Amino acid sequence: MTRRFRALVAHPQVEALGELAELIGGLGLQVETARSTVEALNKLRQNPAHVVVAYHLSNNFDGVALLESSILSSPEALRIALVSAPDEAVELDYRPPHAGIIIRLVAKPSERSRLVALVGEGVKMLTLVDEQRELVRKLSLDQSKLQRRETLLDVVVKERTKELEESYEKLKSANRQALFGLAEAIEAKDPYTKGHCGRVAAYSLVLAKEAGYPTEGLETLEFGAFLHDIGKIGIKDAVLLKPGPLDDTEWIHMREHPVKGFDIASKIEMLHPIMPAVRNHHERWDGSGYPDKMIAHDIPLSARIVAIADAYDAMSTDRPYKKALALEECEAILKKTAGKMYDPELIDVFVNRKLGALYREDYDDLPYDDGHAASST
Numbered sequence: 579m580t581r582r583f584r585a586l587v588a589h590p591q592v593e594a595l596g597e598l599a600e601l602i603g604g605l606g607l608q609v610e611t612a613r614s615t616v617e618a619l620n621k622l623r624q625n626p627a628h629v630v631v632a633y634h635l636s637n638n639f640d641g642v643a644l645l646e647s648s649i650l651s652s653p654e655a656l657r658i659a660l661v662s663a664p665d666e667a668v669e670l671d672y673r674p675p676h677a678g679i680i681i682r683l684v685a686k687p688s689e690r691s692r693l694v695a696l697v698g699e700g701v702k703m704l705t706l707v708d709e710q711r712e713l714v715r716k717l718s719l720d721q722s723k724l725q726r727r728e729t730l731l732d733v734v735v736k737e738r739t740k741e742l743e744e745s746y747e748k749l750k751s752a753n754r755q756a757l758f759g760l761a762e763a764i765e766a767k768d769p770y771t772k773g774h775c776g777r778v779a780a781y782s783l784v785l786a787k788e789a790g791y792p793t794e795g796l797e798t799l800e801f802g803a804f805l806h807d808i809g810k811i812g813i814k815d816a817v818l819l820k821p822g823p824l825d826d827t828e829w830i831h832m833r834e835h836p837v838k839g840f841d842i843a844s845k846i847e848m849l850h851p852i853m854p855a856v857r858n859h860h861e862r863w864d865g866s867g868y869p870d871k872m873i874a875h876d877i878p879l880s881a882r883i884v885a886i887a888d889a890y891d892a893m894s895t896d897r898p899y900k901k902a903l904a905l906e907e908c909e910a911i912l913k914k915t916a917g918k919m920y921d922p923e924l925i926d927v928f929v930n931r932k933l934g935a936l937y938r939e940d941y942d943d944l945p946y947d948d949g950h951a952a953s954s955t
């Protein structure tokens with residue numbers, strides 16, 4: 579077993595030195611011996627001790643001076659002076675504090691048990707201090723390991739988050755393209771409505787911006803406006819593409835498209851936020867619309883916006899059964915139907931800001947760019 583603690587014993591007599599070394603060695607310490615104070619100090623300089631025991635006899639063997647000097651090489655050592663007679667100890671009681679504590683024992687065989695007990699207690703204390711230091715060392719080591727791991731983990735998490743965000747953006751973009759492609763395919767079935775969804779999305783976006791729609795919801799609103807007629811996938815071609823007016827049965831079937839669109843959107847998680855615009859874009863302000871006969875502000879704002887954009891685009895573009903109306907004519911119809919079919923406040927914004935000029939070649943300035951209404955040229 580490796581002896582953890584060292585002791586130095588100094589005594590001028592060989593026999594007494596041997597006896598003391600045996601006693602202290604028996605307590606588990608590694609013991610060095612010295613027969614002079616000079617030899618003892620040399621050994622301590624080379625190898626500091628945890629326990630220093632020195633014999634003291636005035637004018638013969640200055641053990642107290644040795645113990646005081648040992649502070650330089652072994653500052654935390656347990657120091658014991660073995661005085662030859664009780665009266666030799668008086669000077670120890672008046673020592674300055676910086677000289678360290680020296681414990682005094684009378685150097686006679688009957689005091690040996692006290693020496694053993696004292697050193698034994700000292701070794702227990704040293705062991706405890708040692709264990710505490712080891713614990714502190716391990717804890718600080720663990721802490722620095724933990725910090726290194728946290729830093730590493732932080733880097734890994736950031737990298738993974740960035741990768742996931744990039745993947746998500748790619749996936750989102752791919753899904754959007756697929757859905758826009760789907761909407762374009764529906765438009766392509768009916769050449770007369772080609773470009774309609776894109777224009778409804780653009781009108782909805784400018785109207786929403788001008789009406790103070792929450793910025794974070796604009797992208798969803800534009801998306802919803804683009805796909806508002808997605809339910810027409812479920813409408814029979816014979817009805818959807820009929821060149822003439824629809825009969826009652828055909829109208830009933832055609833009016834199913836908002837609910838059909840809603841059902842489609844409900845099955846695709848990415849489309850959930852646009853479900854109100856899809857389902858309710860044919861509701862009317864006075865409750866005469868479909869499918870839920872909602873009234874006024876009960877109609878979702880996105881659906882009220884899309885309804886105006888949808889109606890305006892239908893009026894302002896050529897259809898098989900009618901020619902496109904001028905901007906002012908469209909605005910007049912919208913104003914007339916405000917409060918009956920459409921949200922009157924939104925109609926005010928749409929008309930007063932000339933938002934319908936967005937796709938009109940006869941209007942140069944885009945009114946929503948600087949917030950002022952454009953003038954006719």
Ligand SMILES: [Fe+2]
Binds near residue numbers: 807835
């Ligand atoms: Fe529709």
